[in-house]
Amino acid sequence: MGKRKLNGSPVARMREISTWISSVLDLDELLELIIDTATRMMEAKASSLLMLDHSTKKLYFKVATGEKKDEVIKYEIDLGQGIAGYVAEKGEPLLIPDVSKDPRWYKQISETIGFETHSIACVPMAVEGDIIGVMEIIDKEDGSSITEEDMKILTVFSDLASTAISNARKINQVKQENKDLKEELGKRYQIIGESISLQHVISDAYKVANSKTSTLILGDSGTGKELLARLIHRAGPRKYKPLIVLNCAAFPETLLESELFGYEKGSFTGAVTRKLGKIELADGGTLFLDEIGEMSPAMQAKMLRVMQEGAFYRVGGRVPISVDIRIISATNREISLEVTEGRFREDLYYRLNVVQIRMPSLRERKDDIPLLANHFLSIFKQEKGTPELKISDTAMEKMLEYDWPGNVRELSNAVERAVVMGNDEEIRPEDLPISALPSQNANMNVGMTLKQAVDRFKKEYIERNLQSTQGNRSKAAKILEVQRTYLSRLITKYGL
Ligand SMILES: Nc1ncnc2c1ncn2[C@@H]1O[C@H](COP(=O)(O)OP(=O)(O)OP(=O)(O)O)[C@@H](O)[C@H]1O
Ligand SMILES: [Mg+2]
Missing domain, CATH: 3.40.50.300 (P-loop containing nucleotide triphosphate hydrolases)
Known part of the structure; x- marks a missing residue:
């Protein structure tokens, strides 16, 4: 976005500011507009807006006006240092008619850049009670002192700037949350498989x-x-x-x-x-x-x-x-x-x-098993907070041998259980709630009587259901639609 020409009457520009403030098209531009308007209304010689970085406890110049603005913007001030630092620390506005008589004045900056300073007015900017920075003006253009009236105007503008910054932060936060959510959803709804x-x-x-x-x-x-x-x-x-x-x-x-x-x-x-x-x-x-x-x-x-x-x-x-x-x-x-x-x-x-x-079905595309297993692993280990967790080779072999009657859902559940129940480093075969039974019907050779074949099937099928319910007989009985006592008898009969 190109630099906006700052002209028009202060009132017209105030109106512009207030329409901008809720939309925050470009925060830097808006802050510049705010401070420039404030400076003109008060006919100040220079002004600046400093932001507080809570992690480093330093104030840095976000926007500045006046003839030395490009130089001043390179400076940083410690919290508590100078007048701006004092205001940021205490959270109280300060009007100093003669800085040379005030011990809080940090004169290095003015001296180094060669900017004569007599009076300073500085007010804090806050969002929900937290100080986020300060706004200050230096001297009047005609050489007269800054007045209490100017302080009031400055306070209005610093409130505007605080609101603008707070809105921008909220918008950015929502944008970020949206992005995170989309990524998360994207992952959940991704179709994995290269077969x-x-x-x-x-x-x-x-x-x-x-x-x-x-x-x-x-x-x-x-x-x-x-x-x-x-x-x-x-x-x-x-x-x-x-x-x-x-x-x-x-x-x-x-x-x-x-x-x-x-x-x-x-x-x-x-x-x-x-x-x-x-x-x-x-x-x-x-x-x-x-x-x-x-x-x-x-x-x-x-x-x-x-x-x-x-x-x-x-x-x-x-x-x-x-x-x-x-x-x-x-x-x-x-x-x-x-x-x-x-x-x-x-x-x-x-x-x-x-x-x-x-x-x-998954057994028709076994080459996708490692990809899918690792996909689910990455989801569940993030939930558990164990980023180092891996699937051991032996566990992977077991998954490749198994024939997954419940398909991808069963695989997802198996990995989830292994992540939750296993240790934090690797998933071992015994963590997986599956057993590498021979593929369904694979060893149903001819030569058995029908009763033998049916018994064989019953045994395997019951075993499989018990595995899927993690040994819970009541649940398995419900799925199989038989009495729990009858299921127990069969378990004994087949030596399961
Ligand atoms: N190719 C895949 N990649 C990643 N996840 C998958 C894949 N296929 C299935 N899933 C996951 O497996 C689970 C079951 O998938 P889905 O509900 O789409 O199956 P379904 O065929 O509708 O099953 P049902 O017939 O039982 O309703 C879901 O959690 C889904 O996200
Ligand atoms: Mg479905």
């Missing part, structure tokens, strides 16, 4: 991002379907509009309906106010329908109507509301099978499935 299969997925995601094409994301649990949906949203023109996520499995049918479509006040008992549904909230942006395979036939029919007509009714509403949404859906079910077997509407499937992206 060919994942690269194909990402390149497909970028291709569809720019269109409104409905996209269906398939893949096992924990493979990153939601992460990919977020990428598609962020990479396209709708990124400044909302991405609304709705997990279709999380609600019973009637609730899902009001979640999706919203309702009018009084449409049912308990509807005391109007509530907007996710479809409406996603207007202009993206609606991510997670676990779409769990949607009931009645809801499927309603959703189909929205997709065909681009409009819907709130529950209890009579006016159709049209929306512009992009729909991404995801499921870990074999949805084409659901269609053939009549559990999922074919017409809706075709609407959702214009482009299909299948997330590879």
Whole structure:
């Protein structure tokens, strides 16, 4: 930004200052404007604004006016030294009509630069009670002394400068926080992986991002379907509009309906106010329908109507509301099978499935394991505050051997647990809540009776579930939907 020409009447410039002060386009320029205006109003010979550096306890010149301004600006003053140092230390204004009679005067600067000084007025600048610097003026242009009236004007200007500095600091702080937050979020939503299969997925995601094409994301649990949906949203023109996520499995049918479509006040008992549904909230942006395979036939029919007509009714509403949404859906079910077997509407499937992206499971892209493990390590060790923590080679081998039925989510959880439970230097194999069982079904050779094979499977499957619950039998029993006592019997039977 170029230097601003300082002209116009003091009043006009005061007005300019006050409009600037909240926006703080350029703090240095604003401070210059403030001090220059103050100097002119008081017809002072020179003036300066000094900032206090709390760490070094020194005052340095931020802005100066007067014929020697370029020289004076090179100086630094200790807190407590000279008149400016005194004012900064005590936090009280000071008016000295004759500096030669005041022992606090630090005359070196004036003498070295050859600037004759008789009187000085100096006032502190403070933000929320903390001294941040001082503002001072030296002599009047006509040789007369600085008056109490001048002190009042100086105080007004030093308050203006304090406000400007405080605003600028707040703005910078918010900017910095924003930046930190963005970096943090960026890291959380980054898709890690260099395997060919994942690269194909990402390149497909970028291709569809720019269109409104409905996209269906398939893949096992924990493979990153939601992460990919977020990428598609962020990479396209709708990124400044909302991405609304709705997990279709999380609600019973009637609730899902009001979640999706919203309702009018009084449409049912308990509807005391109007509530907007996710479809409406996603207007202009993206609606991510997670676990779409769990949607009931009645809801499927309603959703189909929205997709065909681009409009819907709130529950209890009579006016159709049209929306512009992009729909991404995801499921870990074999949805084409659901269609053939009549559990999922074919017409809706075709609407959702214009482009299909299948997330590879982690066991299909084992070469990404080290990258992913280190990515999660860097996140969790930062949270724990152990920057030196590494993954030992043996632990990495164990991770590479394991077949990760819970995919990336399981890997992330495993690393998190190892970081929390292990020591601060390295993650050892025993810190990982996994055991390198042979890949699922790998040793299911022919030649066993069906009962033997089933027993073998049961044993491994129970073992695996116990690992994922860290040995908690109640939790495992819940997942397996069996009685805890029955599970205990099986554990004994299989010698687990
Ligand atoms: N490629 C990846 N890079 C980094 N993190 C990933 C990756 N894939 C998945 N994750 C992380 O793994 C976890 C699970 O991912 P996400 O929720 O997207 O999976 P999902 O396929 O939607 O699973 P589910 O079917 O169980 O809902 C998240 O914490 C996500 O950030
Ligand atoms: Mg998900």
